[in-house]
Amino acid sequence: MDFIIVFVLLVCVLALVVFSYRFYMLEEKIKIPQRHLERMTEESINKLCDVLKDKGVSEELLISVRESRNLTSASNLVVNSDVPSRTLVDLIRGAEELIQRQEETGEDLSVAISMLLSQARAL
Amino acid sequence: MIISGVMIACLAIADVIQNYVFPNIEYETRIYFWYLTWAAFSIIQPALITLVHWYFGVFLSSSVRALFILMAINAFLNVLLFIDRNIIALNDFNGVNLNPRTEAWLLWDIYSVGINVNIWFLIFMLFSKGFFKDRLIWILLSYLFCWFVFWL
Numbered sequence: 001m002d003f004i005i006v007f008v009l010l011v012c013v014l015a016l017v018v019f020s021y022r023f024y025m026l027e028e029k030i031k032i033p034q035r036h037l038e039r040m041t042e043e044s045i046n047k048l049c050d051v052l053k054d055k056g057v058s059e060e061l062l063i064s065v066r067e068s069r070n071l072t073s074a075s076n077l078v079v080n081s082d083v084p085s086r087t088l089v090d091l092i093r094g095a096e097e098l099i100q101r102q103e104e105t106g107e108d109l110s111v112a113i114s115m116l117l118s119q120a121r122a123l
Numbered sequence: 124m125i126i127s128g129v130m131i132a133c134l135a136i137a138d139v140i141q142n143y144v145f146p147n148i149e150y151e152t153r154i155y156f157w158y159l160t161w162a163a164f165s166i167i168q169p170a171l172i173t174l175v176h177w178y179f180g181v182f183l184s185s186s187v188r189a190l191f192i193l194m195a196i197n198a199f200l201n202v203l204l205f206i207d208r209n210i211i212a213l214n215d216f217n218g219v220n221l222n223p224r225t226e227a228w229l230l231w232d233i234y235s236v237g238i239n240v241n242i243w244f245l246i247f248m249l250f251s252k253g254f255f256k257d258r259l260i261w262i263l264l265s266y267l268f269c270w271f272v273f274w275l
Contacts, residue, residue, distance in 0.1 A: 002210050005159065006202060012166045013198045020191035027183050030173065035180035093182050 033089040051095050061091070125179070126186055129172045130245070137164055154221065155209050161238075162201035165194045189248050193241040200234045207231075240269045 019026045027033065040048075049062050140160060145153050169191050176183055207213045207230060212220045220226035244266055 006206060006210070009159075009162050009166070009198060009202045009205075013195050013202065016166065016169060016191050016195035016198070020188050020195065023183060023188050023191075026173070030177050032177055032180065032182060035177060036182060037180075039180040096182070 028089075033092075037092070048092065048095050051098060052091070055095075057091070125175050125181060126172055126190060129168060129175060133164060133168050133171070137161075151221070158201045158205035158208070162198045162205065165198035165201060169194050186248055190245060193245055197238055197241050200237050203230060204234050236270065240266070244269045 045066060049066060052062060137160075145157065148156070169187075172187060172190065173183070176187070203213065207220050209219060212218055212226070213230060214220070214228045220228070223231075247265060247269070
């Protein structure tokens with residue numbers, strides 16, 4: 001019995017380590033991005049798109065961001081088949097972090113999102 | 124805020140268990156369940172935090188990743204102590220180390236310091252803002268500093 005308990009606990013520890021390493025895999029598995037988009041208000045998505053537009057994101061991608069919220073299926077975030085869902089999620093996450101940090105510190109933290117934007121521009 | 128809220132709730136429950144449940148249990152039984160309980164808490168907290176993030180649709184932040192790592196370390200230390208005190212002594216593989224006065228060894232010191240360091244470091248991470256937030260070198264130095272302070 002003790003060995004079973006120890007084994008189960010060690011498996012859980014291993015799972016924690018694996019999920020800390022493959023962090024975004026955990027997020028995608030439990031569909032947090034979909035839920036996040038479902039709960040976003042119109043105001044917050046407009047604010048997000050304004051930030052993305054200021055940073056030079058293409059209109060096509062902006063439409064994808066707006067329309068991703070209207071998806072009823074929880075299976076994926078791809079609206080435009082040319083836009084990978086991972087990039088879309090990273091773009092939304094990066095933009096929201098940018099907005100939040102700018103509000104907290106007043107500092108321009110667009111370095112974090114510039115890498116994402118270079119991916120978005122390449123699409 | 125989610126991490127803080129869940130951790131405060133779990134610490135409150137842990138405090139009740141430590142002060143009102145464990146003192147009423149016979150010593151050897153207490154030692155058996157002590158480390159299992161804290162290992163379980165160390166695993167349940169990240170699971171609960173992830174669940175609450177899912178419920179509110181909040182992206183997992185780097186603080187959650189740090190929590191996963193620190194709680195994994197905590198759970199592992201608790202498992203090692205459980206083995207050392209209930210299954211087989213890990214220093215000489217002869218019996219179990221039950222008596223804290225005569226059988227304590229390095230692992231127990233690492234455990235005592237490590238558990239406290241991890242919890243205090245997590246609290247520190249949650250309150251870090253601005254320049255200090257999410258910068259890896261700062262996080263690493265802070266963690267090493269916590270170990271240094273607690274080891275002293």
